[in-house]
Amino acid sequence: MQIPKFKPLAEGSEKSKNVFKYILSGGLIVLLTALGLEVSNNDYDLGKILEGSSWKDAKVMRDKDGNVVTDGSGKYTNDYNCDDFDSQDQAQRFFDKVKADTGKDPNRLDGDKDTVACEDLPKEIVKEDYKKDDVILDDIVESITN
Numbered sequence: 001m002q003i004p005k006f007k008p009l010a011e012g013s014e015k016s017k018n019v020f021k022y023i024l025s026g027g028l029i030v031l032l033t034a035l036g037l038e039v040s041n042n043d044y045d046l047g048k049i050l051e052g053s054s055w056k057d058a059k060v061m062r063d064k065d066g067n068v069v070t071d072g073s074g075k076y077t078n079d080y081n082c083d084d085f086d087s088q089d090q091a092q093r094f095f096d097k098v099k100a101d102t103g104k105d106p107n108r109l110d111g112d113k114d115t116v117a118c119e120d121l122p123k124e125i126v127k128e129d130y131k132k133d134d135v136i137l138d139d140i141v142e143s144i145t146n
Contacts, residue, residue, distance in 0.1 A: 080107040080140075082118035091118035094140070 012020075037043070048058035085091040095109045095117035109117035 080109070082109065082121055085118060085121060088116075088118050088121040088123050091121055092116070097138070 043060040043062070044055065044058045045053075045060055046058075049055070080094070082091060085094065091109055095105065095107075098107065099105060105113075112119075
């Protein structure tokens, strides 16, 4: 059996040209959608979308370092631990917010269960960094608890 030679699209039938246009258009739409998601820094779980979940439910949350954040359990690959904080005050605010929202210490920041998180970290932080850290901590806690 002889293999037919490839015909350039310009010499193809009108039906072939139309099929190719649809395939090319579909590929272009997929690429533009991917580019839009990348530019807007959004990630979605396609499995959830295909199961019929809403876009809001399928959105993947990330913390400031880009780690995937799951609902209530901290970082996807590694829990938040004392090394993730610059001071005991910062760790304590995070601990208090998570404990208030979830009723638990999913990150085990309070090893001896005396409600004081990361006791070995230095106590004070620079005042001008305090507000910036609060915004970052609020974002992390909100993404964990929502």
